Amino acid sequence: MQSYIQYRNIGHVLRQQFDSDCEKTIPSADESTTVSLVGLPEAATETEKTVASGQVMGNSEQSSELSTTGYAFNAVQGREKMTLDGQKQQVFIVDWDGEYDPANPHNFSTFRRVTATLIVAIIAFVVGMASSIDSAVLPQAAADLRVSEVAESLATGIYLIGYGVGALFAGPFSETLGRNIVYIATLAMFSIFIMASALAPNFASQVVFRFLAGFFGSTPLVCAGGSIADMWDPLEKTYGFPIFAVAGFGGPVLGPVVSSYIGAPWRWAEWISLITSGVVLTLVVLFQPETYAPLILKWKARHLRQITGDARFKAESEVKHTAFWTRIKIALSRPFAMALEPIIILMALYLTVLYIVLFTFLDGYTFIFADVYGISHGLADVIFVAMFVGMVLASALVLPLYRLTKRDLEKVLATGGSHIEPEIRLWFAMLGGSISIPISLFWMGWTDFASISIWSPIIASTMFGYGVICVFLSAYMYIIDSYEVYAASALAFVTLLRYASAGGMTVVGIPFYKNLGTHKTLTILACISSVLVPSPYVLYKWGYRIRQHSKHAVTRK
Structure with a gap:
């Protein structure tokens, strides 16, 4: 019961964040995608916004736009992984939302x-x-x-x-x-x-x-x-x-x-x-x-996949999966x-x-x-x-x-x-x-x-x-x-x-x-x-x- 309530609360928080992000976005260079500005002051310059979006997405070599959803979440980093057939696939690794994430x-x-x-x-x-x-x-x-x-x-x-x-x-x-x-x-x-x-x-x-x-x-x-x-x-x-x-x-x-x-x-x-x-x-x-952190992060990733419809959201344990x-x-x-x-x-x-x-x-x-x-x-x-x-x-x-x-x-x-x-x-x-x-x-x-x-x-x-x-x-x-x-x-x-x-x-x-x-x-x-x-x-x-x-x-x- 307590675990189920915990699971539902995580989904509720992410849904609220997603709805909030929809109202706080700016066009990217591609204009088909946008990034989250949660936590930025209203008077932030375009340069600050660009830096902030890069911090959310990870470095340019590892990340690409979240084209499926059009939005980026805090504590999400882009990464490429190899599939079983040897192809490169981009995934978005879900982590804690900062040092004081209440889900941790x-x-x-x-x-x-x-x-x-x-x-x-x-x-x-x-x-x-x-x-x-x-x-x-x-x-x-x-x-x-x-x-x-x-x-x-x-x-x-x-x-x-x-x-x-x-x-x-x-x-x-x-x-x-x-x-x-x-x-x-x-x-x-x-x-x-x-x-x-x-x-x-x-x-x-x-x-x-x-x-x-x-x-x-x-x-x-x-x-x-x-x-x-x-x-x-x-x-x-x-x-x-x-x-x-x-x-x-x-x-x-x-x-x-x-x-x-x-x-x-x-x-x-x-x-x-x-x-x-x-x-x-x-x-x-x-x-x-x-209390097991990898499982809680899997819950977060699952909620993000459901909210956004983007299957690339993964927890670290899902990427490094061991049978x-x-x-x-x-x-x-x-x-x-x-x-x-x-x-x-x-x-x-x-x-x-x-x-x-x-x-x-x-x-x-x-x-x-x-x-x-x-x-x-x-x-x-x-x-x-x-x-x-x-x-x-x-x-x-x-x-x-x-x-x-x-x-x-x-x-x-x-x-x-x-x-x-x-x-x-x-x-x-x-x-x-x-x-x-x-x-x-x-x-x-x-x-x-x-x-x-x-x-x-x-x-x-x-x-x-x-x-x-x-x-x-x-x-x-x-x-x-x-x-x-x-x-x-x-x-x-x-x-x-x-x-x-x-x-x-x-x-x-x-x-x-x-x-x-x-x-x-x-x-x-x-x-x-x-x-x-x-x-x-x-x-x-x-x-x-x-x-x-x-x-x-x-x-x-």
């Missing part, structure tokens, strides 16, 4: 951009919540479906694997059809398969439906970064991206809390996911605008080609370790809290709130890091540059984020005794939540800024690796904690994460040199 998502009001970002964040929250919501009712589901608890944990693991696989496809679809239609279509399919999971008559069908639900629920993992980049400039992303990240990470953490006291009718865990996804789908349809299946082929191959990038390897490994720890907690909290302190399983799942509190506390870094980024950008602009260096994004992880993770795991592992207050491991889990969100923010924003046009492929590989690994570890989580015990298990995880603590500092120091030797990363110094 970067020029949406702050309220509209925040609202659109929050809706994307809520989508991420719902599909993330569905990944872990089954873990709180695992014993009941296992008993009802007549499988072991280890086998039933595959319902969570296979969902995560579906997440990773689906991420490979979400990017090219959103870059061809636009963000909004992909959000709507995949969220609708996600809802269908969540409903199928709730109605599954046996374990096999539940696993299949959960995989498909994860596959279609993966859209925010890839598209959300693009949606945020569509609306927020590099400086604004310092506070725009955390809005998404806290909600996106909050989903898996709060999933067990939502279903902690469902009990025997375990299928209500899936019904809750279905209800919330239905509400979010309604929000997307009614209120989410389209959809070619995009799919690239999307499936390029992420693996980027697997040799040192930055990608390091960040993928870091996030994979974090996700393994996070999702083994879905099984581990029962051993850490319920078994040691004698509390109920439901209350043990509620303790996940402490981890979410740590994630929210990381928001305190946004304002000082925004000021730091702004100061860095001002220095770059003063020296003639135009972009901040990606290494500035590593400050989230460097300000205690990376070191917090092993400290919290050691703390939790070696204070998890009945003789020590339960608040000790609870506070440790809060510290872990703080560290996880800080590393996630740094990793995602650093990859996006380092690889720009290749960021979707880089994130697709990182997403596939971390979710496939986390999905596998979810299944072995119960034996892991049961056989080794909480102290040794958490110590092993803490030692592994300790090895990765220097990563953000290493990249901050030598990241530019690493990018210099990369085939895909950007360098601007």
Whole structure:
């Protein structure tokens, strides 16, 4: 609905401009064509009018008169392109109508951009919540479906694997059809398969439906970064991206809390996911605008063709058209080609370790809290709130890091540059984020005794939540800024690796904690994460040199 209104508004504005241009034209040398004088003062000289018309049409080598319509529009430039039969054809490239074109998502009001970002964040929250919501009712589901608890944990693991696989496809679809239609279509399919999971008559069908639900629920993992980049400039992303990240990470953490006291009718865990996804789908349809700039420019070009009857009006993406299946082929191959990038390897490994720890907690909290302190399983799942509190506390870094980024950008602009260096994004992880993770795991592992207050491991889990969100923010924003046009492929590989690994570890989580015990298990995880603590500092120091030797990363110094 919102996209349709947006589409109609663009057409209305262009129609008004066209009608206005009809009243503000002068004869050209040919007299069969005229050019727009919108924005010129009434007293403009003939020379000024000639210059203005040349600016609208582009340089004389590339442009010709708009002979079909007799009128020129702002932000339209002439260009020649080669047809399939080798002939030259003139097209008129449609672009934004100046720096402050209201159709450009970067020029949406702050309220509209925040609202659109929050809706994307809520989508991420719902599909993330569905990944872990089954873990709180695992014993009941296992008993009802007549499988072991280890086998039933595959319902969570296979969902995560579906997440990773689906991420490979979400990017090219959103870059061809636009963000909004992909959000709507995949969220609708996600809802269908969540409903199928709730109605599954046996374990096999539940696993299949959960995989498909994860596959279609993966859209925010890839598209959300693009949606945020569509609306927020590099400086604004310092506070725009955390809005998404806290909600996106909050989903898996709060999933067990939502279903902690469902009990025997375990299928209500899936019904809750279905209800919330239905509400979010309604929000997307009614209120989410389209933010993908190439699609909006295609809308403008389509309106101009309809208004003028001239088929030569084209958006840049229509001139440089890449077949959809070619995009799919690239999307499936390029992420693996980027697997040799040192930055990608390091960040993928870091996030994979974090996700393994996070999702083994879905099984581990029962051993850490319920078994040691004698509390109920439901209350043990509620303790996940402490981890979410740590994630929210990381928001305190946004304002000082925004000021730091702004100061860095001002220095770059003063020296003639135009972009901040990606290494500035590593400050989230460097300000205690990376070191917090092993400290919290050691703390939790070696204070998890009945003789020590339960608040000790609870506070440790809060510290872990703080560290996880800080590393996630740094990793995602650093990859996006380092690889720009290749960021979707880089994130697709990182997403596939971390979710496939986390999905596998979810299944072995119960034996892991049961056989080794909480102290040794958490110590092993803490030692592994300790090895990765220097990563953000290493990249901050030598990241530019690493990018210099990369085939895909950007360098601007």
